[in-house]
Amino acid sequence: MATLKDVAKLADVDVSTVSRALNNTSYVHPETKARILAAVKELSYTPNVLAQGLRQGKRHTIGVLVPRLHMTVFAATTQGIEEEARKRGYATMICNTEDDAKIERESLNRLRNGFVDGIIITGTGRNSRIIRDIRTSGLAVTQIMRKQIENISSVTVDYEACGYEAVKYLAGKGCREIGLINGSMKLSPYKGRYDGYQRALKELGFSETCAVSESSVHSLEYGYQCAMELLAQNPELDAIMAATDIQGIGAMRALKESAVKVPDEIRVISLTGDIISGMLETSMTSLEMPAHEMGVKAAAMTIEEIEAPADHKPTPQHLVFSSELVERESG
Amino acid sequence: MATLKDVAKLADVDVSTVSRALNNTSYVHPETKARILAAVKELSYTPNVLAQGLRQGKRHTIGVLVPRLHMTVFAATTQGIEEEARKRGYATMICNTEDDAKIERESLNRLRNGFVDGIIITGTGRNSRIIRDIRTSGLAVTQIMRKQIENISSVTVDYEACGYEAVKYLAGKGCREIGLINGSMKLSPYKGRYDGYQRALKELGFSETCAVSESSVHSLEYGYQCAMELLAQNPELDAIMAATDIQGIGAMRALKESAVKVPDEIRVISLTGDIISGMLETSMTSLEMPAHEMGVKAAAMTIEEIEAPADHKPTPQHLVFSSELVERESG
DNA sequence: CTGAAAGCGCTTACAG
């Protein structure tokens, strides 16, 4: 691999001149520059980003921590992050945490030192101290989907409104026994949806039916098993709200196997509408969240924070999107 | 951020001693070591990986280039790669290329210099020269899903067999007019599937019905539109083979909207079975590929190549998995 | 307009 030194030697100038020529950081005589460019080409030189980063204290890279990519909304947010980051000259480093605090901690420790200028995280909620430390040490940090630390920027959805609106919508369709498939109440999106669900139920005088399962919350099985449980719990059930599309798909499968008609007997609605909802055999009514755009915004916020001068860092921003109810066949 | 120097000063030793103590690279007096560890703790020191990388010429990071994550099999392979890499102490850097040669080129150029020790790629096929260069310059490179460069390791599936087997299976069910939804023939997986499809058709004396669409090949719309086209092309159509699950889902939606019964009137089968196939309302018969395991293997191969001594680099390996036909409701 | 020098934070022969 050719280095600056090689180029300098071939072009018969000092390395500093090469550096200046390549970075356009001060005027270089056109002839000299031409010689340098020729040498660069001949040696097919490309700068060592590691050395640049070390020297400049910047890597133009942001780390992204997500619980999972496969069949989750995070694939969409991550893609938004990637696109926006690339547009602004940043690379992304994606790490799966599996929602495991230990894996998350390892990734954070790896990222914090030298790898990245900023971090976008959908956290487990159990490494808040480290994340605050990282922020304090000067890295930009943005929370996406889950807001767990007050004074750190975030991009989220109004989950409470989602839960509330879904119940109201279903009630408007005549449903009275509405089941909820949800995730850990320790995580703000699930907690928020539950709160909204409960608030609406209270207003309507309905009673709650909730299910949890042992499976990974991001799995089809989770939705399947929870739906089965809801069915067992409440024979009068006439609607199911699923926290995610994947859960909703699993639930619809469970209903089909139980010979329950959707939406005639039980309506199904997803609270994290992703593009797939519209293409299912029975297309799924859902509260669509702008996952891709959320990723774009999170990347933009992070990079702006990175690039702000140290004495002018923006104060934490909290961007809250709202979901839009899209009516389809299932509900 | 504390540095080695800070630790050394606090522990009252030379930086080299700190380095040795931390890396267990030579005996350090227990008392000295204790002092150092205490200082590390007090300053909550973590090494700067950039500097380590620059010095050691190793980053313990592998780059992963995929066409897309959202709703593709690459989310599964990538997760396999991540897991295996983490297990072996490597981080991963994931880059989406959108199957765009220009984006791919940019990412490759960014990665090649200092960022990573190795690359795992599902390529566009249009940057083979750069990839070969990268390989020659000493980075480990592994192709996954698409094999486009002969003398570089790969992990793929026997796509030809997939296409062949699917036709034979459908013929066994009595189908005679089998349509294929496929992708660019310039990419080995699609080419392979087509070849297998054609070989089987020839053996059986069937004629071909193929569809392509303007949409992104990794989209639900693609499957939807292609299915509509197949229907229009061939009124006798009694089966559809879709290259991917997502296409298959889109196709089933198209059939439903066209009031065609699956599987009674038309059977549907996916050639890239992912976990979702089994959970659909009409579960989808598919040729399941071990996507996660393929990722694991690709990571293992890459890391083994990275860690092999320079004079003992393994020769390129080509790992070919076979798909397994799983019969479900759609076909 | 360009060169010489220092330094980013580490590791690793080389001494002792």
Added chain:
DNA sequence: CTGAAAGCGCTTACAG
């Protein structure tokens, strides 16, 4: 057992 020094590949004041 530990220190002093060189060096990984760059950038950037400082001179001139």
